[in-house]
């Protein structure tokens with residue numbers, strides 16, 4: 001592999017960076033409380049939340065487990081749950 | 087009829103001559119924010135655009151940071167671009183200029199040299215541009231209005247060369263060059279455009295073919311990216327020499343390539359300097375030569391890339407080298423002086439004197455230069471050469 005000048009690369013390289021591997025806890029959505037308002041979708045720094053059929057859905061390939069969505073949800077519909085060895 | 091592509095020759099102000107030259111080059115994008123003493127250049131360009139004389143897109147930015155960012159954007163889209171600034175405005179551009187060099191985007195800047203605040207001062211010294219020296223930016227310092235004009239004609243083909251692709255700055259002393267009136271030759275638009283060539287970078291921003299600029303790079307590749315900037319700037323030295331030679335052939339003027347020598351061949355004492363003071367030093371050299379003193383001048387035209395080989399070669403035969411610096415790195419001496427000194431280490435070269443002079447527009451006359459030479463000769467003969475740089479004409483009564 002040779003480096004391009006100026007660090008200019010094909011678009012979409014960040015997809016190769018699987019930020020889900022950084023996670024030790026995962027947000028879980030309470031489907032009864034969630035009203036699909038989309039606030040968590042806006043605030044997720046990894047853009048890994050989608051609103052699907054009126055409910056938030058998290059892509060665990062890229063969710064890095066930061067917990068921002070938990071803080072931002074005004075309906076307390078998200079909680080963090082430990083994963084793996086913690 | 088001149089055999090060269092002369093458009094007209096008239097007495098004009100430095101800023102207007104530079105603006106007319108940029109107008110002849112007609113860059114696609116001009117991104118600017120006014121600051122004294124650079125303002126006349128961008129005002130005149132605004133006039134050219136408003137009158138329909140040139141077709142450039144003229145963008146009034148909300149700061150120098152934005153003005154430089156506009157050049158970043160234009161260059162990444164494959165569009166030739168131009169800006170001008172001075173002093174604190176150049177400092178505000180610094181972050182973007184490092185980005186342009188690292189991303190290999192060749193916008194061109196005119197830097198109209200002015201002292202840095204505080205205290206506020208609008209007169210010339212080189213502290214503003216010298217502070218940008220580590221960015222990867224090409225910097226050429228010019229001596230007079232004609233050299234400013236001719237260097238702007240040369241600079242685009244240097245910066246936009248596929249082996250270079252770096253931002254470039256033509257540094258011209260505030261007031262002494264920007265606001266003075268001299269007889270100037272302006273060149274025909276088609277000749278100037280042909281000399282500059284076209285800008286055809288390997289990558290261009292295109293919504294149909296997205297690219298990532300400014301990606302994150304870890305320690306496994308970052309040294310290599312920095313090395314690539316360093317070697318591109320080193321390669322630039324040859325391009326500057328070639329552009330100067332080609333310009334001499336096609337336009338008939340020559341102001342030096344990376345350096346210019348003036349009576350250096352048999353000189354025992356060589357003065358080293360850049361910018362408008364070079365003209366004053368030439369006059370002082372003539373007067374001293376008339377008195378039988380073997381003195382010469384080495385003008386540094388390209389400060390970045392630094393012409394290390396030329397400096398070593400030209401200074402090696404002298405007994406004394408006297409560097410007149412218009413900027414300094416606090417506690418470490420004159421900036422040009424330090425770099426010349428570093429290049430002479432282990433070279434068995436001349437004894438080096440470094441004067442910090444002409445700060446904030448303090449006038450340097452031919453007799454000031456002769457005084458500097460006299461003082462250095464006395465110190466040399468008494469074997470009491472100062473360890474570091476000397477502030478010339480320091481008024482102790484004020485301290």
Ligand code: SF4
Nearest residue numbers: 034035037038040073
């Ligand atoms: S912020 Fe809460 S309620 Fe709104 S979509 Fe996200 S999880 Fe659902």
Ligand code: SF4
Nearest residue numbers: 044063064066067069
């Ligand atoms: S934990 Fe962080 S990364 Fe994961 S979904 Fe919530 S905001 Fe996004």
